[in-house]
Amino acid sequence: MTDRPIEDYAVIGDTRTTALVARDGAIDWLCWPRHDSPAVFLRLLDAEAGGCCGLALEGLRTTTRRYWPGTNILETTFVTATGRLRLVDAMPLHPLARVPDEGPDGAAEGRILRRLTCEEGAVAGRLHVRPTFDYARAAAGLAAQPDGSVLCRGGGEALRVAASVPLGLAGDRVEAPFSLAAGEEAWLVLAHGEAGGLDLAGAEASLDATRAYWEAWSGRCTYAGPHREAVLRSALVLKLLTHAPSGGIIAAATTSLPEAVPGTRNYDYRYVWMRDASFTVTAFVNLGYVREAAEFLRFLRDADATLGRDLRLMYGLGGAVPAEEILGHLRGWRGVGPVRIGNAAADQHQYDIYGEFLVALHAFLDAVGYEPPVRVNDHLPEVLENLTGHVIRCRHAPDHGLWELRAEPRQILHTKAMLWVALDRAARIAEAIPVAAPERVAAWRRAAAGIRAEYHAHGWSERAQAYTQAYGSDDLDAAVLRTVLFGAFDAASPRVAATLAAVSEGLGAGDLVYRYRNHDGLPADEATFTACAFWRVGCLALAGRTREAAPLFARLLGRGNDLGLFAEEIDAETGGQRGNVPQGFTHMAVINHAVRLAEAARGGEEAATEEPCAAGTAREA
Known part of the structure; x- marks a missing residue:
């Protein structure tokens, strides 16, 4: 048994959790009942120890x-030799x-x-279910039930x-052999919990209702441009990465998929990053999904009662982010460990998050x-006063920055530019809604001007x-491109043009872009960061270079898998996806830069600015 490519x-999912389905029909990843719950199927991270719901034909x-x-x-x-x-x-x-x-x-x-439906000829095979509860740390007990179902227990x-075909037990797995002729079908249903509803008779109606839900949700998308x-x-x-009960938006569906092979940069992304979730909010707003944006504000209201x-x-979906823990009994995807749960970066200082949140709130x-x-x-x-107060107090403080560098904190340019963005967006909000005294808004504007002058100079x-x-550094960083997208730099300025050229030359790998290439306190290298390549598209568009930006964007879309899904990174040599999947950060970039290019193609003046258009299009990052 070999580890499948990430691509x-x-x-699939239900806005509570997600499951990953391989090309051969195996469900190799499932955390139940919530995105950050212990995995029940995790063959994704260990082809031997991790369970799955597999299909053999x-x-x-x-x-x-x-x-x-x-x-x-x-x-x-699936086409077989017989059907x-x-x-x-x-x-x-x-x-x-x-x-x-x-x-x-x-x-x-x-x-x-x-x-399963046989559409032609005859097809024979076997479904099997092998749960490995609590990240394969708990033994699974299987018990046949009087109604023909099987109850699997482990780790609490x-x-x-x-199934609509007879089930059997074979050691630690449930097996469902089948043989279908043309026009015949079989069902397998998995339900969470001892009292989970199986209802084979109602499965078809449930599938129809699910289709109706998604088609109605998609029908609300206001985007009608290219791609x-x-x-x-x-x-x-992005909708699948939401957690409907809380309103939270996780960064990705998985943990510990490596950012390079070989490598050690394997992290747990099943939590709510303020930055990533804020990006996602702007993407939702760009497409007319305002309720999803409001739901994230609900999550913050409930998770952070301090009003900023x-x-x-x-944040965790149900409290604090767990402490980082290494699961040494799992080998990792293709043997590239470690497998981690929890995230130590929760304790870092990253002051750009004030700008990220205020961008989302403004949108x-x-x-x-x-x-x-x-x-x-x-x-x-209160929220505006608290957040702007944070910005002004920390404006000279070093931090770990957007990339969560695990080295000594520095005066990160991206952070400083996002502090300007925070004050700028706070002022815009207060100028549109009288929620702050004019003298306070003027003070925010003065502080913003001082920060902007500083990062331009230093x-x-x-x-x-x-x-x-x-x-004081000569290290190139693709994060600087994001600051241009937020208006922290003039996209048409000679220095921005020089920066774009330097990043393309020093960090570029064809159409792809590395985040940075300097030492960051971590061993081993990483692959190219996919969102950075889309940021380059945005900077080209803002500079009026749409003849370069549009075909580059189309080529980048072709880097996704056959279903249009992206992980966090791409290996420049092999083209293979790397990092956790699906990655909200990347899919947000797809949305926002498609919107940006569509506006540029229409020739509207708004294509060269970060000001939202009348329909509320934010286009941020």
């Missing part, structure tokens, strides 16, 4: 797959009769539906298995015509002929 995986020849249009329902077609089989995978999520002002917009069942968790299918797929991915006095780098408020819901408006004066390197990673 072999598709994702006799005489398999070819495999193709797709998502049903406008949905997160996966369809995989053709279609597998449909979904996690049920049904429309609500009435969507509440806050909270989940769909009813999840805590189930996985797998429908349980799942139930039912709409890629944009909508990215939006559907204690804004943190990251949301613009989208609702500066008439926010009472639950937002009631606390807006962030430039004559030797590198570029704005660089930190004051």
